[in-house]
Amino acid sequence: MAKRAEGTTEKLLASARREFSRHGFANASLRTIALDSGVTTHTVYTRFDNKEGLFAALVGPAAGKFMETLMAGYDRYFDMGNESIRERELFSHSVYEELVDLMFDNRDAFMLLLDASAGTAFEHYVEKVAEQPCRRIYAQSDVLGMPLDDDQRLLVHVLTRGFFDGMFETLRHGLDRRSAQAFVSELISFYEGGLAKASLGQAAGFGGLVKELG
DSSP, X not given: OOOOOTTHHHHHHHHHHHHHHXXXXXXXXXXXXXXXXXSOHHHHHHHHSSHHHHHHHHHHHHHHXXXXXXXXXXXXXXXXXXXXXXXXXXXXXXXXXXXXXXXXXXXXXXXXXXXXXXXXXXXXXXXXXXXXXXXXXXXXXXXXXXXXXXXXXXXXXXXXXXXXXXXXXXXXXXXXXXXXXXXXXXXXXXXXXXXXXXXHHHHTTHHHHHHHHO
């Protein structure tokens, strides 16, 4: 069996990162990636199967870690029993601080997810991120005996998606890590307050659910 040349995988990943960043996944050239790395396209296929496999190698670990951290945070938040509202708020902020750090530690991967993933399984990543907390909130509302109707679920979804869009915009707009942390902290305060006071939510008793959740 032929021995794999050392450093080839790293070169391919670096070249792919540049190509995807410039052209997006759909328009990126596997041939260009191979030539830039000094190998043939056959080498790419033997290591990553196809172009999407190469893209997944660049973004998959960070995307998975973000989702895992987010949902672990939500599970812990909803499992908090006797903690005060202030303790819950502090915990919530700490989770999002960790997520912002994760974003900035993997900035290139998240920029690819946000702006270059059309045509891949990651194309709707932000939507999938937003769906997970929504499902957790829907389930918790049922546990509390306050099931949400379709309009209320739409409200939760729109606000949650808007929050994550705002969170990821810190990368697009070039904020540094410290500024992004402060920005997201403001987003949390804004969205938590808005969700509790929204007229639709108040009319349907949703404000009481928010108080129960946090």
